[in-house]
Amino acid sequence: MSGYSRIPLSVLDLAPIADGSSPAEAIRRSIELARVAEGAGYRRFWLAEHHFVSVASSSTATLIALIAAATQRIRVGSAAVQLGHHTPASVVEAFGTIDAVHPGRLDLGLGRSGQRRTEAIATVRTGGTVTRSEPERVVDGLLIPRAFPVETLLASPRIAAAAQALEFEGAAPQDFADAVADVLALLSGSYRVDGIALHAVPGEGADVDVWVFGSSKGQSAQVAGTEGLPFVANYHVSPATVLEAVEAYRAAFRPSGRLDRPYVVVSADVVVADNDAAARELASTYGHWVHSIRAGGGAAPYPDPASTPPLTTEQCAVVDDRIRTQFVGSPSAVADGLDTLAHATGADELVITSVTHDFEARKRSHQLLAAEWGVTREKAQPTDTIS
Template identity: 60%
Template sequence: MTIPLSILDLAPISAGSTPQQAIRNTIDLARQAEKLGYHRFWVAEHHFVRVASAAPATLIGLIAAATEAIRVGSAAVQLGHHTSISVVEAFGTIDALYPGRLDLGLGRSGQRAEQVRSAGVPPVPAPERPTEVRDGVVLPPPFYPGQLLDFTRVKAALETLHLPGAQPLPYTEQVGEILALLDGTYVTPEGVELHAVPGEGAAVQPWLFGSSGGESAQLAGRSGLPFAANYHVSPGTIVETVEAYRAAFRPSPRFPRPYLVVSADVVVAEDDAAARRLAASYGHWVYSIRSGAGAADYLDPDTAPPLSDQQRRLVDDRVTTQFVGSPATVAERLDALRKLTGADEILVTSVAFDHADRVNSHRLLAREWGLTPQVRAA
């Protein structure tokens, strides 16, 4: 293959395990990824659920300390839950010791969730469209937040994540603040210059993340920034997402042309049947998220009960778009995704009950994709 391959890790907690072990597993996976030749290692941000990636800046610092050269970053910091200065200072602190290795991914989920909470009712989904297979890539009907079964826990979590009375800034405005703080051009509305220490001048690369053709994709394009499109989260909107980014793109000094990363959920094993067995409890995990309860412990596929028809319908778009199989099977499907989207880089995330299976999944894919293993001097 001709484009880089990178990893997004969620620090999942397997049933019977602990958050502490999940964090150790993530750091081990980052070390393995570097040896295998992966280009980047990114971690997500999630709260009040059974994944251990609640504090991405802290986790990124630990990963940077445990590795030598691989780029590390966030996918993504949820801006609705943070002030601009806290984000810049946190990443500036890490960059002070590991300069030039950080990717600052900025996500809009915090603002979108706040809109749902404030409205008090789920948004009305658009009319459902049939599943399409385009050039070998499955494009299911989009999933909308209003399809969540229960908003009670979501609303409670949002209340806890915000200080009383606090309202997040509009996404575009907060991204602008972060870019200005990094560049040293930040001025308050009252005309006061403020400088982030550390943070200003840090060799941190900002990224924007998105799952639709809306604000994030368009802002990334207008700003001349690299963009990550979430096929693994919202497979049904991937085409409109990448088209919106490219249509809005304006060249910047570092990026004269669009730079697009596209994500995918993968499980790779020695053969298709073995991979299907490892992935058998993935639908249960997605259902725990979409039920409104949040990501649960990842179940052992050998003992997880079958999903009901109702549960399966709620997660079908994610299950059918997970890339499961032998190295050749998964690489072929990822290449189809690359061709359809014109991706400059593929970002894979893999969840498995056993950490060794997750490491092996990435190892097998790296070999099939043709990554160059890192050779350390003696």
């Protein structure tokens, strides 16, 4: 893109379990992929937290510790810890433990998925509407599709059962703003309960960068802004709301001891191969995988293109927004698409996730993109307020 200087690139790994594989193999592959990402010069390697589905990153802090031990330089972190399922104290102690052995390399990403899901389910059960219906549009070349209606998904008995299993009976998630404030207080040593000072050991004073992840202009964006924290907007999950999320964060931002200006990372789902046709084949079951999630069953084992029939017309309609906002093709084609995403959102950094059934193809996807983007080890080192 003429006149546009490329920004840092990082990796978000979902630790997917491929059809015919196992959780143990998925974990080993995530560790190997982290080594590949470090060698290619990516800035960060983040792990997503998911439960009761065919991904192997449910115990995110544990996997982060394993990956930090298997790498040397790359920053490792969560994308994101679901605070609705963890207490701030348990999160800070876990990351403080890892930081004690691998100091200065951790990104503690925080998300309100648990609280958001609980609130949305309650809204749906009382006949309310969660999804706003707005027309599809293109902004500075970036597709902003209509939002996927989540009401049917949230009404799924399986979703409700999973949420129940992750919470103590009768407990309600702590308000996200309060939970983030508690995390910051525990790290800084200013945490108090009823006037009594409590100190996270380990955890207090840990050299950990705190991030907030969000998919809309709601509480996550507001909290990230008012606390002066960096913000990650999820184009790969909620492409319809990425621009409003980024705008809300910037509007709410207040300088802090951590940041003197807003810092935005935007996520993207990519598949890169030597040519467009090969990439399209590798990505041909992505829609099936997304459909397994949106149908209420949770992420299924990632399907093999060689043995998976095409989606039906009805199934395609359910995942259309995600398929059309995935960046698939040759290295130059995907890099051009990511340039457009960065330009339209004003991102300071991009984080990419790439899932294929063939693990060797997934590693190569990351390597090809890094080479095309111009990522180097030198560029992957800290260059700004955000390390």
